[in-house]
Amino acid sequence: MRVVISIGGSVLAPGLDAGRVAGHAAAVERLVEADCEVGAVVGGGGVARDYIGAARRLDANEVQLDQIGIDVTRINARLLISALGDRAAPSPAHEYEGAGEALRRGDVAVMGGVMPGQTTDAVAAALAEYVDADLLVYATSVDGVFSADPDADPDAEQHARLTGTELVDLVAPMSRGAGASAPVDLLAAKLIERSKMRTVVLDGTDPERVAAAVLHGDHSGTDVVPEGSHDPERWT
Numbered sequence: 001m002r003v004v005i006s007i008g009g010s011v012l013a014p015g016l017d018a019g020r021v022a023g024h025a026a027a028v029e030r031l032v033e034a035d036c037e038v039g040a041v042v043g044g045g046g047v048a049r050d051y052i053g054a055a056r057r058l059d060a061n062e063v064q065l066d067q068i069g070i071d072v073t074r075i076n077a078r079l080l081i082s083a084l085g086d087r088a089a090p091s092p093a094h095e096y097e098g099a100g101e102a103l104r105r106g107d108v109a110v111m112g113g114v115m116p117g118q119t120t121d122a123v124a125a126a127l128a129e130y131v132d133a134d135l136l137v138y139a140t141s142v143d144g145v146f147s148a149d150p151d152a153d154p155d156a157e158q159h160a161r162l163t164g165t166e167l168v169d170l171v172a173p174m175s176r177g178a179g180a181s182a183p184v185d186l187l188a189a190k191l192i193e194r195s196k197m198r199t200v201v202l203d204g205t206d207p208e209r210v211a212a213a214v215l216h217g218d219h220s221g222t223d224v225v226p227e228g229s230h231d232p233e234r235w236t
């Protein structure tokens, strides 16, 4: 099985905790040992937002802010690479071909951001499509896609299952300035819709949840399923 995992910066390195990064690397290693080919795309989290906030106060424009965000995602990617050691390609791929080549060599391919105007959510969706992944997993700080921001609205209800088109409709109205927050960005949702990529959005605070979702189809987040898929069971 080939899987792309998007590890949000808020999940990988909320406080630059080496033990937490090691836990995510261990979950990736478990997948490799179970014969999965793994691409991991790492986000910038709070550190990226802090840098973006400071640069915005210094009047940097949105593209410059995005470039700062990309640099932070690549630093976080290097943290995960440090924890993966020989399992991973030695540096974060800056484009999809490099990540694809790493997978072909049998390495874990690790990426951060690639270009302004998007987030690592879109990088993960594009990488998943590029390498013909069987599954795309977003490990984020909330357990799936909700009707509203669950951190702000206690009445927000989780969607157990969405089609790609429903995901696009849900995230389309959300604001997307540099450093903004949404379960996945609009470009990612459009790529998922277009590629019909089987996708899971889940709480990845505990990295074992990611491994359980990939290996056993066992999770409590949101399944994004191809249009016209009527199977009421979760995939396995």
Ligand SMILES: Nc1ncnc2c1ncn2[C@@H]1O[C@H](COP(=O)(O)OP(=O)(O)O)[C@@H](O)[C@H]1O
Pocket: 007, 008, 009, 010, 011, 043, 044, 045, 139, 140, 141, 142, 144, 145, 146, 147, 148, 149, 150, 151, 152, 180, 181, 182, 183
């Ligand atoms: N409708 C929604 N469903 C789920 N999460 C949402 C929604 N709207 C906003 N969010 C926010 O999106 C955040 C997840 O994205 P983000 O903070 O960028 O995490 P990551 O570091 O994983 O990319 C959550 O903290 C949540 O508050």
Ligand SMILES: O=c1ccn([C@@H]2O[C@H](COP(=O)(O)OP(=O)(O)O)[C@@H](O)[C@H]2O)c(=O)[nH]1
Pocket: 008, 009, 042, 043, 044, 045, 048, 065, 066, 067, 068, 069, 070, 073, 112, 113, 114, 115, 116, 117, 118, 119, 120, 121, 123, 177, 178, 179, 180, 181, 182
């Ligand atoms: O391909 C990319 C990836 C990231 N970013 C920038 O880097 C920030 C941090 O990336 P991340 O994916 O963590 O975004 P978040 O989920 O925090 O919005 C984003 O907000 C963007 O400003 C970008 O411009 N292009």
